[in-house]
Each structure stands twice: as structure tokens, then as C-alpha cells.
Amino acid sequence: MTEKWWQNEIFYQIYPASFKDANNDGIGDLKGIIEKLPTLSALGITTIWLSPIYCSPMCDNGYDISDYENIEPKFGTMADFNHLVASAKKLDIKIIMDLVINHTSDQHLWFKKALKNPNSPYRDYYIFKQGLNGEAPNNWRSNFGKGSSWTKVSGEDNVFYHHVFSKHQPDLNWENPRMRQEIYNMINRWLARGVAGFRVDAITFIKKDQDFASIEPDGVDGLGKVKRKAENRPEIEKFLNELNEKTFEQSDAVTIGEASGVSYDELGQFIGEKGYFSMIFDFHYADIDVYSGSEWYRKTKWTVKELRDEIYHSQLSIQKVGWAANFLENHDQPRSINKYIKDVNYQGSYGAKTLGILFFFLRGCPFIYQGQEIGMVNAARTQISDFNDVSSHDNYERAIEEGFTEKEALKFVNDRSRDNGRVPFHWNNDRNHGFNRDHKPWLAFSTQDKLVNVKDERKNVKSVWYFYKRMIEIRKNPTYSADLISGDFKVIESNENVIAYGRGEKIQIYVNLSSKVVETAIPHGNILLNTYEDYTNNTLFPYQGILIEVDKNE
Ligand code: NOJ
Ligand code: CA
Numbered sequence: 001m002t003e004k005w006w007q008n009e010i011f012y013q014i015y016p017a018s019f020k021d022a023n024n025d026g027i028g029d030l031k032g033i034i035e036k037l038p039t040l041s042a043l044g045i046t047t048i049w050l051s052p053i054y055c056s057p058m059c060d061n062g063y064d065i066s067d068y069e070n071i072e073p074k075f076g077t078m079a080d081f082n083h084l085v086a087s088a089k090k091l092d093i094k095i096i097m098d099l100v101i102n103h104t105s106d107q108h109l110w111f112k113k114a115l116k117n118p119n120s121p122y123r124d125y126y127i128f129k130q131g132l133n134g135e136a137p138n139n140w141r142s143n144f145g146k147g148s149s150w151t152k153v154s155g156e157d158n159v160f161y162h163h164v165f166s167k168h169q170p171d172l173n174w175e176n177p178r179m180r181q182e183i184y185n186m187i188n189r190w191l192a193r194g195v196a197g198f199r200v201d202a203i204t205f206i207k208k209d210q211d212f213a214s215i216e217p218d219g220v221d222g223l224g225k226v227k228r229k230a231e232n233r234p235e236i237e238k239f240l241n242e243l244n245e246k247t248f249e250q251s252d253a254v255t256i257g258e259a260s261g262v263s264y265d266e267l268g269q270f271i272g273e274k275g276y277f278s279m280i281f282d283f284h285y286a287d288i289d290v291y292s293g294s295e296w297y298r299k300t301k302w303t304v305k306e307l308r309d310e311i312y313h314s315q316l317s318i319q320k321v322g323w324a325a326n327f328l329e330n331h332d333q334p335r336s337i338n339k340y341i342k343d344v345n346y347q348g349s350y351g352a353k354t355l356g357i358l359f360f361f362l363r364g365c366p367f368i369y370q371g372q373e374i375g376m377v378n379a380a381r382t383q384i385s386d387f388n389d390v391s392s393h394d395n396y397e398r399a400i401e402e403g404f405t406e407k408e409a410l411k412f413v414n415d416r417s418r419d420n421g422r423v424p425f426h427w428n429n430d431r432n433h434g435f436n437r438d439h440k441p442w443l444a445f446s447t448q449d450k451l452v453n454v455k456d457e458r459k460n461v462k463s464v465w466y467f468y469k470r471m472i473e474i475r476k477n478p479t480y481s482a483d484l485i486s487g488d489f490k491v492i493e494s495n496e497n498v499i500a501y502g503r504g505e506k507i508q509i510y511v512n513l514s515s516k517v518v519e520t521a522i523p524h525g526n527i528l529l530n531t532y533e534d535y536t537n538n539t540l541f542p543y544q545g546i547l548i549e550v551d552k553n554e
Helices: 030-043 078-090 109-116 121-125 177-192 236-251 264-271 304-321 336-340 349-360 390-401 406-416 454-459 464-476 478-486
Strands: 011-014 047-050 067-071 094-099 128-130 150-152 159-162 197-200 254-257 290-292 295-299 325-327 365-369 489-491 498-503 507-512 526-530 545-549
Touching (some): 030 078, 030 464, 295 390, 454 464, 478 507
Parallel strands (some): 011 047, 047 094, 094 197
Antiparallel strands (some): 290 295
């Protein structure tokens, strides 16, 4: 593939409400991010992805936008935003925004106008349908795991509106060209404000099957997953091509599609030379622990070999046509240590570092989620009312509906809750972990005794933070970057508990993802990174990961 500027980037995702609360009101803010830019610069990241900061009633923490043109006052002002972009630029850090255009908030002016007057042009900006004798128009289940994807319009007879996600997130009607043009204009205004691109939310949901027909139920509720009729459906290409042509392409913006439901055969259309996006996130191995990312009670018993095969398959498929967006965590996922490190004895810095090596050097751009670089872990909660996240509540109720006990349902939610990754960031050991001065944060901290934090990590050169810093330095180092950035991904056959791969001419990565000592053939070479102090030839200790420079890859 031809070289693109964004292939060199190292992305860092910030979840603004939980990063740093500068004005001590309990909610992270833009001034807090500005304050912490030097720390991010010291780590070495090059682009920040900001989860949504637009005006929002926060029913889904900003993924419900009530005004695309302004900053949510809880986060700051447009002046703060401009200041953030300019301050980041001085440190050679770019900013990308989250673009949520499958739906708006039910508090968006367009939706309010659509509700107020059925004859308003805004009515057709959304999807309104007649119900079936007072019931929803069909049996599609919301993507958050419970209940219909339709909500009855109050004050009107037998009329419903559609929402793939919560009822506070009505779906935009992409069939409407006027609505599409308004969205494109909005995107171009943000590009003009100096953002380098976008992470594009839930984008494969914008096209719905126009028959709006019911489907075979897939749960005891008689409903079927909405994605079967609304995710990556035929003719979505018309909208995605137009979106790209009218916006991103003209500004050479970087775009990362949150594009679930795309098969490996279709990757060319999405991320090929003329694809709709620069990259898309591949969820195949993020969801290794559950059969479906929206049904947390359906657990798998995955093996290292299965994880390895998923990673290989993903990398090889993407390599044929384009560039990958590699991640282990984001604001929708539990912490990677809890998900991928099965032995609790290694769910500390050993686990954090070995997962770091595993994902960071895959072919594509690495995406680090806030807290991953210090090895933050899940925060167990003892009752369902302690959860903020909408999908945690939906999944809890759905699990009970499917016959599980309250205790079992709570366990599923604790394992998978999106609140795990949303706990306020730990900056130091002071009150409220330095997130703010003393105000109660919007989401409780974990009650664990010893919590990792940036200040301690930066004092210790053997810490996870330093390990991430070192990984970033190696990727940027001109001696290795030809291999580590543009070099091919190659499968290396190894022990069933080891995930091994080569990059370019001279780099090999070996990660033992088990608590066993593994003997396996490893060529001699220059060890550039090691999650242990020592290395014994052809041996990997429990959860040991190494990166070696060899004479030549086969
Ligand atoms: C995906 C986002 O990552 C998630 O947080 C959100 O709830 C849904 N899309 C709906 O916008
Ligand atoms: Ca604040």
C-alpha cells in the first residue's frame, strides 16, 4: 500500500469525564487534559483520540449528542478546545474527535422539532414508523442487550421512533439527503478547526433494511438482535462513499471506523486504497471471552491457541488490503489484564507488559487506552445499582430474564461492564488519586488497596509506564521503524501457549500467555525488550514476552 502520514501515529484514547478534573467538580475536563499534555508527550504518543466532548445530556456519556457545534459545558468551552489543539500542536500531538453520526441525543434540536411537529422537515431526519396495533413496528432488540429498538412517541397514536442504542439515542435517517449534507457540513467545520481526523462511532449501523421486517427471535423475549437488520447491510456503500468523498478525503483526515460486522472479505471496500476509512477496529479478539459483544452472559472458554489464531487471521487479512488499528482496550471494554491474563498471580505488571508487547508491535497503528499504560485493572462492584453504564443495567436484566441468578448476572456484568475502563484515572496516591482535589468523582474508584498510579510508575524505571515509553521509543527509532511500521507481519509457529510473530526483515516477538514455563525454539538475537529481567535461551517463563532483533526473518 502507498505510504500515508497516519501510519506513523501512536494513538492514545482519552475518556474526558475520567481523565483529569481541573475544576474539581467531579468530572474530567478539557483544562485537565491540557494540564496533562506534558505527561502524554513524555510517554511519546503522537495523536489523542478524544471520546465525545460535544454538548450532551450524558445518557450514554457523550455518545448522545445534543449539539454537534458546541462543547459540553461540563468539559469546558470552545476556547478551551482551541487551546487544547494549539497546546497539543506545540508538543507535536494531533487531536482526533469522536464522530457520532448514527444517532443523536433525544435532546438534539432536530429531534425536538421532529417530535413537536410531525410535518416538520426534521421528522424525516429520524426514523418514525406506525406501530402494529400499538406495539413496536417489528421485533428488533436494542444493541445494548435488552428491550425493543423502538420507543412509542408520547402524545401520538401508534407512532414509534427507532434507536439501535438507548431510547435517548434516536437513529438518524441516512436515507434523507438533506440530513446527510448537514452532517457533512458539520464534519468539515470540525476539520477546519484543526482536528486531524475522527474515530467514527457505530458507523456500520447507518443503513437499515428498508423492509423493517421482523426476524426469527434469538432470546426468550421474542426479539432478535437489531444488528441482523441494521449492521453493515446492503447498499451501505452509497452512504459511506459519499461521506468520505464529501469530507475526510478532501482534508486528508485520518479516520478509524468503529465498523462492527465487516467480514474479512469486505475489508478492501472499507480500508483498501479507495476505502471509506483509513482503518477500522477489528473486534474479533476483543470479544474472545463472549459469543456476542452485546450479550455478556454468553461466555466462551477461550484458549491461547484460539486467541492466537484470531490475531493471525486478523493481521493477515488486513495486511492484504490495508492498515490495522490495533487495540486491547477502549471505553467499551473491560481492562485487558482481567480479560486476557487468566492467572490472577500475573494480573499485575507482568501481565500488563506482556500484553503490551503482544499488541503494540502488530502491523498497523497502536491505540492505547488511558490507564492501560500503567496497568489499571477492573473495579469490581457489589450491587447493580453501583453501575452507571446503561448497557450494564440492560445486560444484568437480560441475564436474569434468560434464567441466571442475580449473583451470576452481577458476575457477568462485573467481568464485562464498560464502567471497568471508565473509573477515573489514577495520577498519584493523594486523595482521589489526583483525579481532582476532593470532590466526589462521577464514577467511584475501585476499592482495591493498592492502586497503580502515574506518579509512582514514573519514579520506577521498571514500571509498566516505562515499558510503554520504551515500546514507543523502539517503534519510532529509525533503526527499527522500517520493520516495525511498514514491515510485513509474519506468522511464527510456536508452542500452543505462545503467540509469536515476525515483523519485516529482522524483528521477532514471542509472548507466553500462560503460567507454564515453555520451552520453544527461539533464534539467537539482540533482545530489545523483555518483560522479565533475564532471558534463558529457548525458554519463556510464565507470561514472559520478548522482542528480538534477529539476523534475518525467514
Ligand atoms: C459505540 C461507543 O463506543 C459506545 O460507547 C456507545 O455506547 C455506542 N457506540 C453508541 O454510540
Ligand atoms: Ca471538571
